[in-house]
Amino acid sequence: MSSVSPVSALPLALDAPWLAPQIEQLRRARAAHRFPTGLLIHDERGAGGEALARFAAQLALCREPQAPCGRCRDCRMFAAAQHPDFIELHPIEDSKYIRVEQVRELTEQLVLTAHGGGATVALISPADSMNANAANALLKSLEEPRAGVTLVLVSATPSRMPATILSRCLRLRIASPAQAISVAWLTRVRGDGPWATVLEVLGDAPFEALDVDAAALAQLKAETDRSLSDALGGRMDIAATAERWARSETLGLRLACLETWITARIDDAVGAQRQSSELRSSTHLPESASDMNIAVLLRLLEGIYELRRLRLTSINRSLALEQLLWQLPRAGQRGGARGGIDR
Ligand SMILES: [Zn+2]
Known part of the structure; x- marks a missing residue:
């Protein structure tokens, strides 16, 4: 054909x-x-x-x-x-x-x-x-x-x-071109769409973005972000979510969304930490340097790299993803000193 x-x-x-x-x-x-x-x-x-x-x-x-x-x-x-x-x-x-x-x-x-x-x-x-x-x-x-x-x-x-x-x-x-250049190019070649969000998930990879459904990916990212915030608050059915995500055809993009979310949390936490060390001499030490545990976030990120690299069977994928998601509530606990609930 x-x-x-x-x-x-x-x-x-x-x-x-x-x-x-x-x-x-x-x-x-x-x-x-x-x-x-x-x-x-x-x-x-x-x-x-x-x-x-x-x-x-x-x-x-x-x-x-x-x-x-x-x-x-x-x-x-x-x-x-x-x-x-x-x-x-x-x-x-x-x-x-x-x-x-x-x-x-x-x-x-x-x-x-x-x-x-x-x-x-x-x-x-x-x-x-x-x-x-x-x-x-x-x-x-x-x-x-x-x-x-x-x-x-x-x-x-x-x-x-x-x-x-x-x-x-x-x-x-x-x-790789700057994001604004990629967005302008994608809009010209593919029409209007949430291209900045797409590039946020895929990295500065405009030719990869060319092949994705921009609206669907933006929706997937929004849904993933919501779920992860829920997980931080202990409001996610982790086993069920892991299985649903692992079975879906969009697992690769979902993992990219997860990576984007965790990277953004690490950036926030590192930024907050830096700010607090700059203020250390002042009398007003901020109550919290960061609400996120950077060490746990980094481990999570590593786990996602691993998951993206390995070609696992669907059962293993679901288990591996579940193990990662169980760490999320701990990422919400500040500092390494306080012991998390180990699962
Ligand atoms: Zn010719």
Whole structure:
């Protein structure tokens, strides 16, 4: 089933103002016939590394003077994910790694002449998910490339990649845009919505925000915030809530909401503590430095990281979440000196 949407065949990256300098650099390289064989896009999560990689690929594949033109056969095939000389490599399904077999298959294709007689582009993302063998297998394509081959690597943590690969790539760095810029861009691309709230939950990751239902996420956040305030006051049915959250398809986003809430409480508590130490010399020592126990909050945050990282079965997820939620009432008890009720 290949439904080609009627949207423009121009790359999405062109719309993102924070990618403009990198786009300009790539255009200049092409105009000077110095398009790199190896391109490493060093991005931050959700900042648009893959979108820029697709722009670079289309720029290399389109043969019009004003590339990427969005109208030619190359551009149309590329936009429809049908270009025979564009190859993508990602970890397969649930695997965390790009396997050596995948890279070998790619390198075999790269030595062949392009189907369309033009450029051949391979996009590898996240490139740091290649293990040592896979990276080694790729090295030859970077060292002795066939003319017209471009390898575009995308990684948020290139430090995990071998120096032999890194030294053969032109590196383009993308930093996450300021929230106001992301909100303006999302509003333009996706229409009005609670984008600031979405970014608060997802972090400064506008390209990740692009795929979420903003209204639904804002609602999920509001509901989570309410539940957590209830939990602090001991008004949450913890077992039932943990089970409901763990079973839901929105668990990943729910955990992001939890993380946002806890991080905000830590910020508040640290801010209050700082304020109180500044006032310590005064006669009016505030009654409470903070209403929240920072140590418990930090442990909770760690637990959530863990839960987000692990792929657990649904039963384990529910139990792990329940254990975390049981700590919440204790987070509401100030200081470490006072013993909490241990569960
Ligand atoms: Zn074109």
